[in-house]
Amino acid sequence: MSRRTVTISEVAKHAGVAVSTVSYVLSGKRTISADTRRRVLDSINALGYHPNAGARALASKRSNVIALVLPLRAGMHVPVLMRFASAVVTAARRFDHDVLLLTADEGTAGIRRVAASALVDALVLMDVELDDRRVPLLRELAEPSVLIGFPARPAGLTCVDLDFHAAGARCAEHLAERGHQEIALLGAPSVVYDRGTGFATRTRDGFAAAVADLGLKGVALPCEETFDEVYETVRDLLLDHPGLSGVVVHNEAAVSHVLAALRQLGRRVPQDMAVVAICPEDVAERASPPLTSVLIPAEEVGREAVRLVMDKLEGRVVPDSTLLAPLLAVRSST
Amino acid sequence: MSRRTVTISEVAKHAGVAVSTVSYVLSGKRTISADTRRRVLDSINALGYHPNAGARALASKRSNVIALVLPLRAGMHVPVLMRFASAVVTAARRFDHDVLLLTADEGTAGIRRVAASALVDALVLMDVELDDRRVPLLRELAEPSVLIGFPARPAGLTCVDLDFHAAGARCAEHLAERGHQEIALLGAPSVVYDRGTGFATRTRDGFAAAVADLGLKGVALPCEETFDEVYETVRDLLLDHPGLSGVVVHNEAAVSHVLAALRQLGRRVPQDMAVVAICPEDVAERASPPLTSVLIPAEEVGREAVRLVMDKLEGRVVPDSTLLAPLLAVRSST
DNA sequence: GCCGGTCGTCGAAGCGCTTCGACACTCTTT
DNA sequence: AAAGAGTGTCGAAGCGCTTCGACGACCGGC
Numbered sequence: 001m002s003r004r005t006v007t008i009s010e011v012a013k014h015a016g017v018a019v020s021t022v023s024y025v026l027s028g029k030r031t032i033s034a035d036t037r038r039r040v041l042d043s044i045n046a047l048g049y050h051p052n053a054g055a056r057a058l059a060s061k062r063s064n065v066i067a068l069v070l071p072l073r074a075g076m077h078v079p080v081l082m083r084f085a086s087a088v089v090t091a092a093r094r095f096d097h098d099v100l101l102l103t104a105d106e107g108t109a110g111i112r113r114v115a116a117s118a119l120v121d122a123l124v125l126m127d128v129e130l131d132d133r134r135v136p137l138l139r140e141l142a143e144p145s146v147l148i149g150f151p152a153r154p155a156g157l158t159c160v161d162l163d164f165h166a167a168g169a170r171c172a173e174h175l176a177e178r179g180h181q182e183i184a185l186l187g188a189p190s191v192v193y194d195r196g197t198g199f200a201t202r203t204r205d206g207f208a209a210a211v212a213d214l215g216l217k218g219v220a221l222p223c224e225e226t227f228d229e230v231y232e233t234v235r236d237l238l239l240d241h242p243g244l245s246g247v248v249v250h251n252e253a254a255v256s257h258v259l260a261a262l263r264q265l266g267r268r269v270p271q272d273m274a275v276v277a278i279c280p281e282d283v284a285e286r287a288s289p290p291l292t293s294v295l296i297p298a299e300e301v302g303r304e305a306v307r308l309v310m311d312k313l314e315g316r317v318v319p320d321s322t323l324l325a326p327l328l329a330v331r332s333s334t
Numbered sequence: 335m336s337r338r339t340v341t342i343s344e345v346a347k348h349a350g351v352a353v354s355t356v357s358y359v360l361s362g363k364r365t366i367s368a369d370t371r372r373r374v375l376d377s378i379n380a381l382g383y384h385p386n387a388g389a390r391a392l393a394s395k396r397s398n399v400i401a402l403v404l405p406l407r408a409g410m411h412v413p414v415l416m417r418f419a420s421a422v423v424t425a426a427r428r429f430d431h432d433v434l435l436l437t438a439d440e441g442t443a444g445i446r447r448v449a450a451s452a453l454v455d456a457l458v459l460m461d462v463e464l465d466d467r468r469v470p471l472l473r474e475l476a477e478p479s480v481l482i483g484f485p486a487r488p489a490g491l492t493c494v495d496l497d498f499h500a501a502g503a504r505c506a507e508h509l510a511e512r513g514h515q516e517i518a519l520l521g522a523p524s525v526v527y528d529r530g531t532g533f534a535t536r537t538r539d540g541f542a543a544a545v546a547d548l549g550l551k552g553v554a555l556p557c558e559e560t561f562d563e564v565y566e567t568v569r570d571l572l573l574d575h576p577g578l579s580g581v582v583v584h585n586e587a588a589v590s591h592v593l594a595a596l597r598q599l600g601r602r603v604p605q606d607m608a609v610v611a612i613c614p615e616d617v618a619e620r621a622s623p624p625l626t627s628v629l630i631p632a633e634e635v636g637r638e639a640v641r642l643v644m645d646k647l648e649g650r651v652v653p654d655s656t657l658l659a660p661l662l663a664v665r666s667s668t
Numbered sequence: 669g670c671c672g673g674t675c676g677t678c679g680a681a682g683c684g685c686t687t688c689g690a691c692a693c694t695c696t697t698t
Numbered sequence: 699a700a701a702g703a704g705t706g707t708c709g710a711a712g713c714g715c716t717t718c719g720a721c722g723a724c725c726g727g728c
Contacts, residue, residue, distance in 0.1 A: 005450070005452070005684095007683095007684055007685085008684065008685065009684080009685095017707075017708085018707065018708045018709070019684090019685080019686095019708090019709090020685095020686080020687075020688095020707080020708065020709075020710095021706085021707060021708075023685070023686060023687080024686090024687095024706095024707085027686080027687095029686090029687085030687095030705095030706075030707085031705065031706065032706070032707085033705085033706060033707090036706075036707080048450075050447065050450035050451045051451060051684080051685075052392070052451060052452050052683085052684050052685070053388075053391070053397070053448075053451040053452055053453040054387075054388045054389070054390075054391030054392040054397060054452060054453075054683085054684080054685090055388070055392045055683070055684035055685040055686090055713090056388075056684080056685055056686080057387070057388030057391075057685090057713095058386070058388040058389045058392050058683090058684080058685070058686090058713050058714065058715085059684075059685040059686040059687080059712080059713055060685075060686055060687085060713090061686095061713080063387070063388060065434070065453075068435065070420065070423075081416055082415055082416050082419075085416075085419075085435065086404065086437055089404075089435050089436070089437045089439075090437055090439050093437075093439070093440060093444075098434055098435075098436075098448065098453065099434065099435045100399070100432055100433065100434055100435070101402065101419065101423050101432075101433045101434070101435045102423070102432075103420055103423045103424055103427075105423075105424050105427070106427060110427075113384065114387075114432065116339070116382075116384035117384045117385060117386060117387040118339070118386050118387055118388060119387040119388075119399075119432065225620055226620050226622055227590075227593075227620075227621065227622030228622050253620070256561075256590045256591070256594070257590070259561075260590075260594045260597070263594070263598070264597070286559060286560050286561075286587070287561065288560060288561035288562050339714095341713095341714055341715085342714065342715065343714080343715095351677075351678085352677065352678045352679070353678090353679090353714090353715080353716095354677080354678065354679075354680095354715095354716080354717075354718095355676085355677060355678075357715070357716060357717080358676095358677085358716095358717095361716080363716090363717085364675095364676075364677085364717095365674095365675065365676065366676070366677085367675085367676060367677090370676075370677080385714080385715075386713085386714050386715070388713085388714080388715090389683090389713070389714035389715040389716090390714080390715055390716080391683095391715090392683050392684065392685085392713090392714080392715070392716090393682080393683055393714075393715040393716040393717080394683085394715075394716055394717085395683080395716095
């Protein structure tokens with residue numbers, strides 16, 4: 001199989017042109033007559049030529065690879081991550097780039113290594129935390145980078161994320177539109193708030209702001225992820241707030257437990273209790289009943305991150321902060 | 335920041351040696367006196383030298399990058415995938431390799447591209463299906479590859495996976511040891527069996543074989559993933575098999591629904607019904623009650639796949655098939 | 669005191685590509 | 699008819715590294 005690898009000079013010889021001409025046909029950086037282009041392209045096909053990535057990177061100082069850096073805390077959000085990653089890869093390919101996967105195991109050393117060795121042209125960091133130790137490094141790198149999520153001091157960085165503030169607010173508004181007066185937010189486990197993860201806090205703030213604006217009664221609680229803890233939380237919530245008729249769940253792992261707990265506590269959804277979730281679409285759809293939800297637009301976030309990082313690579317100026325509008329999908333739980 | 339990039343010849347000059355000497359210090363391919371080595375290493379540190387990946391790949395014909403190819407069906411198993419991926423990256427780093435992430439969007443073209451362009455030295459494919467269209471391509475590639483999962487005709491390929499046959503059997507044995515006589519297996523959605531995904535079928539076969547061996551009564555059913563469908567399945571199962579006292583669930587998404595359904599149908603776990611799951615450890619731990627489970631050893635599978643592919647790169651001979659023994663963790667559900 | 673053998677180092681030849689300047693044409697414009 | 703302005707193509711100079719053959723220095727054995 002796979003005979004000796006074909007080089008650009010063999011293509012040139014086969015087409016009867018200079019090596020540089022083949023290169024220009026491929027890159028389009030100089031005008032080439034239609035006729036010559038045809039011949040070169042034919043030779044490329046005939047010989048099955050693929051440019052050597054290393055040689056290209058060496059000569060052009062561009063590897064056409066971007067790094068995708070996984071979050072520090074591997075446990076979090078795991079399912080969504082894969083969709084981000086997949087979206088980033090797909091988007092990168094549209095810009096003729098490939099994606100190198102980096103984990104946090106190496107700490108910042110990995111980032112430094114791939115940047116300094118010119119293995120990658122640019123970086124996308126997933127699931128950035130408020131106090132993210134990778135952030136200072138990015139500021140001193142020559143390579144452009146984009147963060148998914150917001151650190152505490154985002155000045156000078158480029159960040160993309162779902163507008164969680166708006167998402168929290170949107171859920172409250174939706175419940176208000178449905179006539180609910182007293183509502184609750186069940187959020188992330190308390191440890192997530194403690195370590196100051198941006199998105200959890202921002203959702204809660206948006207929820208609280210909308211509740212105040214709309215003159216509702218509202219309460220926001222952290223929510224653990226085992227059934228028993230969720231059950232207790234829900235039970236106490238119902239005891240403490242007898243008038244409660246709507247709940248927003250912003251905790252993917254707890255969604256099914258909240259529904260199960262309500263079921264056991266004799267509350268029907270949506271008749272006795274309206275439920276809105278902020279979670280991936282498939283989780284919302286698969287729940288019973290299917291949940292009205294704010295989607296986490298993983299694909300869109302990933303795509304946007306790549307678009308931004310490519311713009312930066314081309315030297316274009318991009319906004320520091322890109323917030324993607326939440327989209328509420330109404331299903332049968334409200 | 336990041337002043338002009340440092341090259342090997344600057345290091346050589348700084349240390350007062352030839353370029354090739356620096357190279358040999360780094361690669362260890364020729365003996366270098368301790369004294370010279372020290373001086374070179376000092377210069378490398380002083381200047382902050384990092385070898386250029388492209389130049390290295392060009393000269394040595396090794397990119398030190400392996401491709402990790404995501405499964406064709408993105409929807410499947412999503413959480414486990416991330417753990418595989420993460421394990422593969424970590425393991426690859428131990429062999430001084432990085433990982434390029436490839437999706438199925440491009441079909442086989444992506445694989446062909448990164449191989450032909452020498453962007454990667456080797457490939458690891460995740461979640462291979464029985465009739466996987468990427469498999470024929472691998473056979474004609476010069477680059478070594480390892481599959482996670484088994485295709486229908488694995489001859490000439492290198493495959494790694496959990497021994498699902500043994501896992502199914504192990505669950506049945508465990509229930510038998512606990513004194514259960516009549517047991518059931520709730521498996522993947524029927525569409526998964528229809529498309530012949532290897533692991534689902536193999537688990538079922540192992541379960542059936544053990545049931546026969548042990549003289550139990552056993553039934554195996556596919557299992558959908560919405561609560562309502564699961565509820566029906568469980569209800570019918572209990573009606574049809576009044577003596578049933580143990581159930582094995584091999585469907586990550588359905589685990590919590592099965593538990594909720596049993597709860598609603600008035601069966602206590604483990605008193606009225608023993609439950610064993612084949613799923614990731616965290617899912618089993620977080621369920622209520624925590625489930626006895628066979629772990630899917632994602633980390634180990636990933637690590638093993640990398641080890642094998644590195645062996646092949648070095649020209650060593652490796653076994654065609656590597657099956658990882660299932661490990662049963664007993665928790666409070668049996 | 670000479671020979672063969674390591675040992676440690678060097679210089680140079682690529683690896684396959686991009687890019688720059690040069691140059692031969694062919695059109696326009698005067 | 700000459701000067702200028704494009705076009706389209708070529709040759710050569712690297713990009714930063716690895717690797718090969720060469721070669722002095724030094725060793726022990728005779």
